[in-house]
Amino acid sequence: MDFNDTPQEAEYRSLVRAWLNDNAADYREPPEESWKLPEFIARSKAWQAKKHAAGYTGITWPRMFGGQGLTPMHSIIYGQEESRFHVPQGLYSIGLGMCIPTVFTHGQPDVIQRYVPKALLGEEVWCQLFSEPAAGSDLAGIRTKAVKDGDDWVIDGQKVWTSFAHASDFGIVVCRTDPSLPKHKGLTMFIVNMKAPGVTVKGIKQMSGGSDFNEVFFDGVRVADTHRLGAVGDGWKVALTTLMHERLAVGGKPRYAPGYETLMKLARGVDAADGNPAIAASDVRQKIAQTYINDQGIKLTQMRALSALSKGQVPGPEQSISKVVVAKTMQDLASFALDLSGGDGFVAGADADPELAKLQGSYIGSAGLRIAGGTDEILRNIIAERVLGLPGDMRPDKDTPFNQAVSA
Amino acid sequence: MNFDFSDEAKALGEQARKLLAEKAGTGPARKAMAADAPAMDAALWQEIGALGWTAARVPEAHGGLGLTIEEVAQLAEAAGGSLAHVPLVSTLLATEALVLAGSPEQQARWLPGIASGETIACVAWSEPGAVNPATVKTQASGGNLTGVKQPVADLAVAHVAIVVAAGADGPQLHIVDLAGADTAAVETIDLVRRHGRLTLNATPAQALGTPGDYQDWLDRAAVILAYEAIGTAGAAMAMTVDYAKTRVAFGQKIGRYQAVKHKCADMYIKLELARAHALHGLAQIDPILGTNGAELRQAAAAARVASLDALAYCAEENVQLHGGIGFTWESDCQFYYRRNRALVAALGPRGWWAERLVRALEQRNRAAA
Numbered sequence: 133m134d135f136n137d138t139p140q141e142a143e144y145r146s147l148v149r150a151w152l153n154d155n156a157a158d159y160r161e162p163p164e165e166s167w168k169l170p171e172f173i174a175r176s177k178a179w180q181a182k183k184h185a186a187g188y189t190g191i192t193w194p195r196m197f198g199g200q201g202l203t204p205m206h207s208i209i210y211g212q213e214e215s216r217f218h219v220p221q222g223l224y225s226i227g228l229g230m231c232i233p234t235v236f237t238h239g240q241p242d243v244i245q246r247y248v249p250k251a252l253l254g255e256e257v258w259c260q261l262f263s264e265p266a267a268g269s270d271l272a273g274i275r276t277k278a279v280k281d282g283d284d285w286v287i288d289g290q291k292v293w294t295s296f297a298h299a300s301d302f303g304i305v306v307c308r309t310d311p312s313l314p315k316h317k318g319l320t321m322f323i324v325n326m327k328a329p330g331v332t333v334k335g336i337k338q339m340s341g342g343s344d345f346n347e348v349f350f351d352g353v354r355v356a357d358t359h360r361l362g363a364v365g366d367g368w369k370v371a372l373t374t375l376m377h378e379r380l381a382v383g384g385k386p387r388y389a390p391g392y393e394t395l396m397k398l399a400r401g402v403d404a405a406d407g408n409p410a411i412a413a414s415d416v417r418q419k420i421a422q423t424y425i426n427d428q429g430i431k432l433t434q435m436r437a438l439s440a441l442s443k444g445q446v447p448g449p450e451q452s453i454s455k456v457v458v459a460k461t462m463q464d465l466a467s468f469a470l471d472l473s474g475g476d477g478f479v480a481g482a483d484a485d486p487e488l489a490k491l492q493g494s495y496i497g498s499a500g501l502r503i504a505g506g507t508d509e510i511l512r513n514i515i516a517e518r519v520l521g522l523p524g525d526m527r528p529d530k531d532t533p534f535n536q537a538v539s540a
Numbered sequence: 541m542n543f544d545f546s547d548e549a550k551a552l553g554e555q556a557r558k559l560l561a562e563k564a565g566t567g568p569a570r571k572a573m574a575a576d577a578p579a580m581d582a583a584l585w586q587e588i589g590a591l592g593w594t595a596a597r598v599p600e601a602h603g604g605l606g607l608t609i610e611e612v613a614q615l616a617e618a619a620g621g622s623l624a625h626v627p628l629v630s631t632l633l634a635t636e637a638l639v640l641a642g643s644p645e646q647q648a649r650w651l652p653g654i655a656s657g658e659t660i661a662c663v664a665w666s667e668p669g670a671v672n673p674a675t676v677k678t679q680a681s682g683g684n685l686t687g688v689k690q691p692v693a694d695l696a697v698a699h700v701a702i703v704v705a706a707g708a709d710g711p712q713l714h715i716v717d718l719a720g721a722d723t724a725a726v727e728t729i730d731l732v733r734r735h736g737r738l739t740l741n742a743t744p745a746q747a748l749g750t751p752g753d754y755q756d757w758l759d760r761a762a763v764i765l766a767y768e769a770i771g772t773a774g775a776a777m778a779m780t781v782d783y784a785k786t787r788v789a790f791g792q793k794i795g796r797y798q799a800v801k802h803k804c805a806d807m808y809i810k811l812e813l814a815r816a817h818a819l820h821g822l823a824q825i826d827p828i829l830g831t832n833g834a835e836l837r838q839a840a841a842a843a844r845v846a847s848l849d850a851l852a853y854c855a856e857e858n859v860q861l862h863g864g865i866g867f868t869w870e871s872d873c874q875f876y877y878r879r880n881r882a883l884v885a886a887l888g889p890r891g892w893w894a895e896r897l898v899r900a901l902e903q904r905n906r907a908a909a
Contacts, residue, residue: 133610133823134542141541392901414891421894424838424901425813425846432543432816439543450816453809509798515808516801520781523796 135435137209138442144206148213151186159217167220173257173299176223180254190228190252197236197244198252204441215387226295227251227258231304234374235323238361243323247302259326261291261305261348262371268293269510272315272368276350278307278322285309285322285360287330287353293504297333297346300326304374305350306367311535318534319367323359330354340496384434385427385458386501390494392423395469398487402472410472419468426461430454449519456511459501466495543823545610552607553614556593560622563587566872569732572625579696579734581625588626589657597635602651608827609760612636613767613818620771623732623875627660627694629768634661634702636764637713637757639830641749646715650700662698663761664689664716664738666885673758673888678705684742685714691726691885695736703738703745704754713748713757716740730882732875756832759840761887763821766840766847769883770814773847776854776876777807780861794861803857810850817843838904841897848883848890855880 137145167175183189191207193199200206232251236244250256267273276289287307297303303324310318326333330353335343362370385391399411399420410416433454437447469491470477477488484492502508516522529537545553563584571577588594596611598604612632619628635654638647638661653659667677668688678687685705692701701721703714722739749757781804784795794800821843824833855876859866866873884890 133544133546133819133827135823137541393905396902396905414895417898418891418894420901421842421845421897424897425817425842425849428820428842429813429816429846432820433812435541435543436816436819439541442541450812453812457809457813509802512802512805513798515805516795519808520801520804522781522784522801522804523793525798526792526796 141205141209141442145209145213148188148210151188152213152217155182155186156214156217156219159219162218169299172220173223176220177254179219180224184253189254193233193236193252197248203444205438208438208441223257223296223299224251224254226260227300230374231258231260231302234304234321234361234370237373238321238370239323240358243358247323251302256301257296257299259294259297259300259303260374261294261297261303261324262374263293264290265292269507271371272319274306274308274315274319276305276307277311278309278320278355280309280357281354283357284354285320285357287322287324287350287355289350291348291350292336292345294333294346294348295344297326297348298335302326303348304361306371308534309364309367312533313365314531315529315534315537316368317365319371320364321361321367321370322355323361324350324353324355328353328355338500340493340500384430384454385462386497388490388493389458389462389497390465390469390491391427392420392465394487394491395420395423395465395472398469398491399472416472419465423461423465426457430457449515452511452515452519455501455505456508456515459498460508462494462501463498466491466498470495543819545614545819545822546608549608549610549614552593552596552611553618555591556615556618557621559587559591560618560624564622564624564626566623566875568625569623569875570872573731580627580694584624585626585657585660588628592655593628594631594635594657595655597632597639598651598655599639599647602647602655604651604655609636609763609825610822610827612764613822616764616767617771617774620768620773620879621775623772623775623879625732627662627697629764630662630694630698631660633663633761633764634700636760637663637702637748638715640757640760641713641753646746646748650715653699659700660694660698661700661702662692662694663886664692664695664701664703665887666691672892673704674711676704676706676711678703678740680705680707680712680714680745680747683744683746685716685740685745686742687740688737689740690737691728691735692738693733693735693882693886695723695738696725696734701738702748703740705740705745707747707751710751710754712751712754714745715748716743716745728882728885730878733879733882735882756836758887759821759832759836760825762840762844762893763818763825765883765887766814766818766821766843769847769851770811770818772876772879772883773807773811773814773851773854776851776858776873777804777811779872779876780804780807780854780858783862800861803861807850807854807857810846810853814843814846814850817846835904838897838900841893841900844887844893845890845897848893851876851880851883 187200188210190199191202191210192204195201232248236248251258264274278285278287303326304321305324306319306321308318309320330351332349334347336345336347337343399416402410404410404413433450437451440447473488480492517524592605593615595604596607600606616629638650654661668690670677678685699718701716701718703716704711705714724737726735726737728735784800787794817839820839824836824839859873859877862873865871
C-alpha cells in the first residue's frame with residue numbers, strides 16, 4: 133500500500149503544478165476581504181478562460197464536447213493542486229459539474245453546439261432548478277408546470293434553493309408536463325434562459341445571515357421545444373443523470389471548517405469545571421478522539437475511493453457516508469467547543485474572539501450542511517436502500533396520478 | 541495511490557471466508573457454547589494449520605510463508621465474522637509479537653511450531669483490578685514472573701503465552717512456556733471463546749524485546765483486533781439486514797421503516813469508518829522492512845476505538861431490531877452481543893485507546909511545531 137501517484141499520475145501532477153505556479157501566482161494567499169459579487173464573477177470568468185486555454189477544463193469530458201477525454205483521477209489531481217491556491221471557486225461547479233453533462237447527454241446536436249463550448253469557456257453561467265417549496269427531499273413532487281403552446285412550452289411556477297441563479301445566464305429546469313400521470317412520470321426537463329421575460333430571481337437570506345441561494349419565479353416563461361432535454365415525460369430519468377454527476381463530486385469537510393486541532397488549541401486555554409485546564413479533562417479528550425475518527429475516517433474513505441479510480445475501477449459505495457458524517461461532526465464539535473467556552477462562545481461579531489467566531493460560523497453553517505444536497509435522513513435512506521438492499525420507503529402516492537395525490 | 545489490500549491478501553481472505561462459512565458460524569458456535577464442549581474445534585484447527593494460515597506471518601527461515609500483516613488482517617476479519625471456535629486470532633497476535641521483537645533463538649524455538657499449527661499461542665494481557673495497560677501489576681525480576689493474568693483467551697489450549705509484565709524499565713512482553721503452568725478456567729460473558737487464569741509464581745520467563753517493542757506491538761495488536769471486530773460487527777449487521785428484509789410488521793417488511801433502516805445505515809457508517817482507520821494502520825506497517833510508520837500509533841488507536849464503536853452498535857442494535865425473539869437463548873444475536881465484550885476485554889477499554897490516540901496527535905503536533 134502507498135499513497136503515491138502512479139508514474140503517469142505523477143507526470144500529470146507535475147505539469148499541473150508547473151502551470152499553476154506560473155499562472156495562479158496572484159492567488160497564493162487568500163484575499164484580505166472576500167470578493168463582492170461583481171468582482172467574484174469577473175475573477176471567476178478570467179480564471180476559467182485561462183484554464184480553458186491551457187486544457188484544464190472539462191478534464192473528464194469527451195473530446196467531442198470540448199473536453200480533454202481524461203480520467204476522473206486526472207480531474208482529482210488537478211483539483212488537489214488547484215486547492216493549494218485561493219483561486220475563485222464555485223461559480224461553475226453546478227453548471228459544469230451537473231447541468232452541462234445533462235445537456236450533452238440529452239440535448240439535440242445544435243443545442244449542444246450552441247451552449248456547451250460557451251459554458252466550458254466560462255462565458256455563460258448555469259444553474260440547476262430542481263427543488264421547490266413542496267419538493268425538497270421528495271423531489272419528484274414538483275409542481276412548476278410547463279404547457280405546450282405551438283412550438284414552445286410555457287412555464288409557470290416557483291423553484292427554490294437555486295445557487296447562483298442571480299449570476300446565471302441559463303438553467304436546467306424540471307417541470308410537470310402531465311399532471312394526470314403518477315409523480316415520477318409526468319416530468320420533463322428544459323433549458324431555460326434566466327434573462328427571459330417572466331423569470332424573477334429573489335435572494336434568500338439564510339439563518340446564517342448569508343445569501344447563497346435564491347427563489348426563482350416563472351411567470352409565463354416561453355421555452356422552445358428544441359430546448360427540451362430528453363423525451364417528454366422522461367424528466368425524472370434525466371434529473372437522475374444530473375444527480376449522478378453530483379454524487380461523483382467528492383464531498384469532504386469544507387475547507388474552512390474547524391477540526392480536532394481547533395478543540396485541542398481551545399482546550400489548552402480554557403479551564404474545566406474542576407479548575408484544571410480543559411485539555412486534561414476526559415470528556416474533552418474523548419471529543420477530540422471522536423472528531424479525529426470521524427473527519428480523518430472520511431478522508432481515508434475517500435482515499436479508498438481514489439485508489440479504485442486510480443486503478444480504473446468504479447469506487448465502492450463507501451463514499452456515500454461522507455456528508456452525513458462530516459456535517460454532523462462539524463455541528464457536534466462546534467457545539468462542544470462553544471459550550472466549553474461559556475459566555476465567550478456566545479459573544480459574537482466585533483467583540484468575539486476570532487477562533488470562537490469561526491466555531492460559531494461552523495455551528496450555524498453545519499445546520500445548513502446537514503440539509504443541503506440530501507438531508508441526513510435521505511442519505512441514510514440511500515445507504516440503507518442502495519448499499520444494504522433494504523426495501524424502499526412506503527410511498528403511498530407513487531402510483532397515483534399526481535393531480536389526485538396532491539391534497540395540500 | 542494504492543490504499544487497498546493486495547490481491548494476494550484478498551485472495552487469502554476469500555479462501556478463509558469460504559472455509560469458515562462452511563465449517564464455522566453460529567451453528568458450531570452454539571455447539572461450542574455447551575458446558576461440556578471442547579475448548580476448541582480441533583478438526584478445524586488442523587485444517588487451518590494444513591492451509592498455512594498460522595504460517596502466513598512466520599518468516600520463511602522458520603518454516604513460514606513470510607507474508608505481510610495484510611494477510612493477518614484478512615484472516616482476523618474472517619475469524620471474527622464466523623465466530624470460528626479456534627485460537628486463530630490469539631495465535632496471530634502472539635506471532636506478531638515474536639516476529640516483531642523475538643531474538644533469533646526465540647523465533648527458532650517457537651515460530652516453526654506455530655507455522656505448522658502444532659503450537660498454539662495466546663496473549664496474557666489483562667489482570668484482575670487493572671484497566672490501565674501502563675500500570676501492569678505482574679512483576680518481572682531475575683528471569684521470573686509473579687502475578688495473575690486473567691481473562692486470557694484460549695489459555696486452555698495454548699502451549700505458549702506472550703505475557704505482559706512490568707520490568708525495571710516499565711511494562712514489556714515476555715514468553716512463558718505453558719508446559720506445567722498454573723492455569724485454570726475463568727467464566728466470562730462470552731460463552732464460546734474460552735478464557736483462563738494464568739497464575740505466575742516466580743514462573744520462568746524470557747523477556748521478549750524491549751518496553752518500546754511492547755508499545756509497538758500494542759499498535760499492531762490493536763489493528764489485528766480491529767479487523768476481528770470489523771468481521772464480527774459485519775456479521776451482526778448482515779444478520780440485522782437479513783431480518784429487516786424478511787420480518788413483516790404492520791403489513792410491511794420492517795426494513796421499510798426509517799426507524800429500522802436508519803439504524804442499519806448507521807451500522808454501515810460506523811463499520812466504514814472503522815475499516816478506513818484499520819486500513820490506515822495496515823498501510824503504516826512496512827510489508828518488506830516490517831517497521832512501524834510514523835502514523836501507526838494514531839492509526840492503530842483510531843482503528844481500535846472505531847472498531848469497538850462499530851461492534852458495540854451492530855451487536856446491540858442487532859438484538860434490538862430483532863425484538864423479543866432476539867433476546868431468546870435460541871436466537872443467534874447473543875453470540876455477537878457477548879463477543880463484543882470479549883473484544884473489549886482483549887486489549888483494554890475504549891477510553892484508554894481514545895486517550896492514546898489524543899496523546900499521539902499531541903505528540904505529532906509538537907513534532908510539527
